[in-house]
Amino acid sequence: MNIVVREASADDAHLIAALTRAAWAGKVSDTSSGHVETAEQVDAHLRRGGAFILMQGGEAVGSVRWAPHDLDQDVWEILRMGVLPHCRGNNLSQHLLEAVIHHSLASAVQELRLAVRGDQPKLLDLYAAYAFELAEELEYSHANPAEPAPLVMRRILRH
Numbered sequence: 001m002n003i004v005v006r007e008a009s010a011d012d013a014h015l016i017a018a019l020t021r022a023a024w025a026g027k028v029s030d031t032s033s034g035h036v037e038t039a040e041q042v043d044a045h046l047r048r049g050g051a052f053i054l055m056q057g058g059e060a061v062g063s064v065r066w067a068p069h070d071l072d073q074d075v076w077e078i079l080r081m082g083v084l085p086h087c088r089g090n091n092l093s094q095h096l097l098e099a100v101i102h103h104s105l106a107s108a109v110q111e112l113r114l115a116v117r118g119d120q121p122k123l124l125d126l127y128a129a130y131a132f133e134l135a136e137e138l139e140y141s142h143a144n145p146a147e148p149a150p151l152v153m154r155r156i157l158r159h
Helices: 010-024 039-048 092-107 122-128
Strands: 003-007 048-055 058-070 072-082 111-116 151-156
Touching: 003 092, 010 039, 010 048, 010 072, 010 151, 039 058, 039 122, 048 092, 058 092, 072 092, 072 151, 092 111, 111 122, 122 151
Parallel strands: 072 111
Antiparallel strands: 003 048, 048 058, 058 072, 111 151
């Protein structure tokens, strides 16, 4: 299995939007804004932060984005991670998560945050294995008001 994680460019906005919609279909609540993701929304994330695309055998099969928190540029939020349904079960999302962690460490970021939806409790253990801890005192800045608030997890990188 030939797996490559590459950094996305502005030219990848349409691809990332399509990957997000396809990865979230049937997996994430229908009220999630990820189901109506547009290239323009992705482009805005890319301008503020960045993204990685997961390639398997030359095919794009997943993506993840990050962006600085609105109130603290030393905190990055991990956004919209997903892997296509036919590729699940092979721990491929870990490659995306590791890429963001390594990139944030190289960029001298102090903290990473991510949100876990209430209907995806298995993700808590995955992220805990990467030293993320529940931060119940934090609210997710991109929370969808049409859904229950997600749990926020954080990983402190530098004090």
